[in-house]
Amino acid sequence: MDYAGLDYRNIRFPVDRPLTEAERAARYHQKKPSSAPPMDFLSVIRFNSSYIDIVDRWYPIKGFNTWFGVCVILLSAGGGAGIYSALFFSGRTAPVEMVDWIGLSFLTPLFLALVWGGWWLIRTECGRLTHYPMRLNRKTRQVHFFRQNGTILTVPWDSLFLTLGREKSPLSGTTYDLRAHVLDADGETVRESFSLGYPSLLGNAESIDKFWAFLQPYMEAKDGVERTWRHLKESTGYLMPVDGRKEGWRWSIVQNYAWTGHWPWLQLIGSPVLGLNAIGRMFAMWTSKVPKWPDEVERESQVDADDPYVLTWRDNGPIGWWELYWPLICTVIGVGGFVGVIGWIVSGLWR
Template sequence: MDFTGLGRFTAYKLNRPLTAQERSGKLELDKPASAEPLDWLSVIKINSSYLELVDRWYSIRGFSAWMGLLLGGAPTAAAVAFFLSAFGEDDAAMLLSVIAIAIIFAILAVFGWYGFFLDCFRKTHYPIRLNRRTRQVYAFRPDGTVLQAPWDRLFLCAVKNELTMWQTSEDVRAHVLAEDGKTILDTFTLAYPTLGDRAGLMRLWEYIRRYMEEPDGVEKNYRLTETCMPVDGRREGLVFGLVRTFAPYVKWPIMQLLASPLWALTVVGRWLAMSTSKVPVWPAEVEAACQVDPGDPYQKDWRQNGKYGFYELGWPAICFVVGLAVVVASIVWLLSALM
């Protein structure tokens, strides 16, 4: 899982110079990046005034919730049990051993709960809004504040992130630079394609670039966008959480079935994360600067989404039930084996 920029340990590094990779990966606003733009299920809404996108962490919501609950809950119970067993222990060596084990479990629990709170009791998402008319960009930070910067003064670049377990990811990073033109004062991820390689990233970047730069960018993007994320002023529901979790592998139904226990847990975790988090609200001054003309022919949000087909919802629902059944059966078997 890629949590780059989210949380204490993966926060963006600021007040530093641009790296060689960032300078070489600079993106030009007047140069098309792909012949096949794609929104990668990133759009919340689009109109002639602005384009609103989800953040880089939206697609993976849910995984950290259930994993953190598992890795935090079990060690917490074990730590409490060992601490309680230490009371009344007369043997000094045994007492120290029990306390040491309890401390180890407590440390493991801290890491588990850290992961849980990366997903839960936060914002449902951290939207990014690009105003085509005023050329301003607004982005919610993980702490709930809003970054504002002129589109034409952002330093935009494609970067590769080194993750754990020898994994990598790629995204388009937007930097706010100091007057010296090389020191990063603030930053956010503008484009992040789930499971996308560099070519996929460039397709998403071209979708964004075209909207902001091309005379017919609004019309073309409006026609290209088929599904908007249903989080405009509302929480994502359980049904769409199911659709979104299974969506990256919609062309591989057998893989969806094989991975269904993992993704069933992620769907439940995603629902928990959304249910405990607050819906972000743009400041009044941002909304005032982003007025949409009455009768704008290029308005689109989740209300215009079509009906989901069998492979978008029906098959994922079957996989969810199968996966959840496997999880429940595994828990019952494990408990019976321990008792």
């Protein structure tokens, strides 16, 4: 999946480099609005007149690395155990020949490397933070960002170099995000980068224009708070239920299938993968900690007691059939079918 920029053991966006011409050409200027229709792409956690909290790039797709890593470990460990069992514990009378030892000398490190790789994939999502929120403070004009190591980056909104980010992955193809660069004093050298917005696996360059049309007015327009509040109330209806809590299993199902929401038939066809992804997402959320903003950030983010524009996940409308119950059925069908096929294969091997 699209895990570009994940800063786990130094896999991140390229930094300590000059801006490219492509980045300059695709720049989004803070004072320049977009004419595209606004879309938030299920990214908002909390909203009010003082600040807006949004989720990170990896939150929508969380779960893939978990279940895929488990499969890699099981297949690798099972393959290694099968080979050793056949050679040493199957009751065979023929001696272990030199060619067998040579094969083991190559296969054993390979299986161990695959097991380590599967564990590494699992650790990119499990036992960490449930998500890595970003806070855009309209009043102080500061952006606060959770790094993957749990530290906080605070940078002025007006100093960010915002541009169209492109990444390529063998599994997801080309994906796009609203990329935020923190520049050195020379205004040319990229010192740190993060994704400020991610439209989904099916997003394109135009999707970033739509997200910018949603985000830019909140920080820049005189009536930005009311416009953004109206959009969230009338156009989407859902804020992410991770404000000071872990998402529940229901929302793990909803979020996991959200990017395929217009194609129920695709959800059923893809249910073996999507279902496993939902289970992986639940496990990753269960094993991770909820991020907490430090006191100094909270002190700068005071909300007026009579603020009429406060929105959280508690203001969400009811989750409908096609958002939850149909994906839940697909999950049961997909995971059940996958387990059945694996059981059939294993039983065939042990006959």
